[in-house]
Amino acid sequence: MTVHIGAEPGDIADIVLMPGDPLRAKWAAETFLEDAVCYNKVRGMLGFTGTWNGHRISIQGSGMGMPSLSIYANELIRDFDVKTLIRIGSAGAMQKDVAIRDVVLAMTATTVSSPSRGILKELNFAPCANWELLHAAWNVAQTRSVKTHVGGIYSSDVFYDERPDLNEQMTRHGILAVEMEAAELYTLAARYGRRALAVLTISDHLLTGDVLPAEERERSFGDMVEIALEAATA
Numbered sequence: 001m002t003v004h005i006g007a008e009p010g011d012i013a014d015i016v017l018m019p020g021d022p023l024r025a026k027w028a029a030e031t032f033l034e035d036a037v038c039y040n041k042v043r044g045m046l047g048f049t050g051t052w053n054g055h056r057i058s059i060q061g062s063g064m065g066m067p068s069l070s071i072y073a074n075e076l077i078r079d080f081d082v083k084t085l086i087r088i089g090s091a092g093a094m095q096k097d098v099a100i101r102d103v104v105l106a107m108t109a110t111t112v113s114s115p116s117r118g119i120l121k122e123l124n125f126a127p128c129a130n131w132e133l134l135h136a137a138w139n140v141a142q143t144r145s146v147k148t149h150v151g152g153i154y155s156s157d158v159f160y161d162e163r164p165d166l167n168e169q170m171t172r173h174g175i176l177a178v179e180m181e182a183a184e185l186y187t188l189a190a191r192y193g194r195r196a197l198a199v200l201t202i203s204d205h206l207l208t209g210d211v212l213p214a215e216e217r218e219r220s221f222g223d224m225v226e227i228a229l230e231a232a233t234a
């Protein structure tokens with residue numbers, strides 16, 4: 001039991017999928033896992049453990065933003081010795097050829113600031129995905145009909161952005177999409193020698209204003225969850 005996760009040692013699997021939304025954790029656990037048991041309800045940040053294709057898997061909500069993700073990822077790694085952490089999140093597209101429903105595998109996660117800034121100070125650390133997971137996820141994605149992109153993403157501290165000039169530079173420098181957690185996840189994984197990846201579904205488009213219709217969210221998010229499960233257990 002930690003400050004934020006009300007689980008006992010052994011309740012959480014070595015592999016944890018992390019959506020921002022705790023209700024997405026519930027949906028994914030009920031949809032994809034067998035014998036899923038809820039191990040955490042502290043602050044409503046639901047966490048579940050079950051099995052998928054015989055592999056023990058946990059799905060833990062991270063909350064929105066890097067400070068929240070950082071709390072859960074730190075406790076999962078340091079107190080529950082989790083080895084593989086895969087973020088399954090929504091993201092806003094920043095390139096014309098990235099469309100709603102597409103999947104983005106985040107090779108790197110650029111950020112202006114993260115909770116690790118206090119440690120890294122003047123160092124412009126480059127948070128990057130675990131190659132083994134990225135490679136496996138790409139191979140899995142090739143067997144599916146969903147269009148998948150691999151490249152850099154931007155982990156923002158704000159959803160309601162007031163810096164269109166910064167977004168323009170992101171787009172100009174090839175950043176595929178924006179979300180709010182991956183850079184801190186990758187930095188923590190690097191610090192503690194764990195495997196991390198962010199598998200993202202494009203839910204809206206910053207250039208076109210397109211938005212994923214609410215009734216399609218589950219079906220579109222399903223591809224992302226299955227890619228993450230297959231990559232984690234490859």
Ligand SMILES: O=P(O)(O)O[C@H]1O[C@H](CO)[C@@H](O)[C@H]1O
Binds near residue numbers: 021088089
């Ligand atoms: O869909 P999730 O995983 O929450 O991810 C994205 O959605 C939230 C913003 O609406 C942020 O957490 C962002 O990273």
Ligand SMILES: O=c1cc[nH]c(=O)[nH]1
Binds near residue numbers: 092179
């Ligand atoms: O952080 C996010 C997530 C989805 N869409 C966005 O525009 N930003």
